[in-house]
Amino acid sequence: MATACFVGNPYFSYFHSSDSKSRINFLGCLQGQQRLYLLNDVAIDYMKNQVDVSKKWVTALSECGEKRFSTEEEWNNFLNSIGCTALQQRRWATEGVLKAALILNHRLENLVIHSDGARQFDTAFQHSLCWYHAGRNMDKLIPANDLERAARDTVQNQYWCLYDDIEAYQKNPTDKEKQKLYQDFDRWVTQRVNYPALQSELGKLMVVREELLLVLEYPWLPLHNNLRERQIREYVKRRKVSGGTRSKLGRKCRDTFASLKKTCKQHGVSFAKYLRDRLTGVNMIPRLGHLILKASGYQETVLANGI
Structure with a gap:
């Protein structure tokens, strides 16, 4: 069964099914119908920030200057022409050129x-x-005794107290409160x-500290993904009941x-009336x-998830 990616915010909903959950697929989804592969300084900088990218290929691609490719085939032929055949290196390079194209076409520098938390949605x-x-x-977590149970309950209670404090901060953000929340x-x-086991989970949350606390820098960010959960629920139920589609066109x-229906609802527009309006040419x-x-107001924020 194909996987589906949901992209949206409080103002639009977009569903895109494909056979991949990769970051490349997600970046292509953000591009929509205007697919472009752009090799420029933005793409090179992206590759430099990935620890697994070979300096050899960063240098080689940098020396090529700015290049544009309108199809995946053209981009892959270019990589073949310079001898870049390692799959991991090609993947990082492709993510970089897709990000550069998104910034050029859609001005998404602040996206x-x-x-x-699915990994295909980060780093770009x-x-x-x-x-x-x-x-x-x-x-x-399943505590083995009362002491572990008490430790888990205390840590969880502190976690949700922090959540409440950040939610209050969003309504009236100040530098003083922001620094306090970082420290807390x-x-x-x-x-x-x-x-x-609980100590291990705290260690994992420390790893994603910057992602959890980005809301302190941008108070308008949501703290949860409930909007995505609500928007995608009907889509998932219908797909399970129907067993999917028979062709790519049907998909x-x-x-x-599904995208039109959900977006209409977000703007208080009857989907049936919208279809009638378009089909009749009114x-x-x-x-x-x-x-x-x-x-x-051109707010550059999206919620994303794969299903």
């Missing part, structure tokens, strides 16, 4: 991806993590507990109509793109 742009998903592993989180996540039609209902831009 923040807010997700449930700033990444914000859902607090609900980040805290789920603590819920799954650091004290919480670095505490020592006599419960190895594309399903994704398109065109009295504004284009959804215009409604999105008007309502969002």
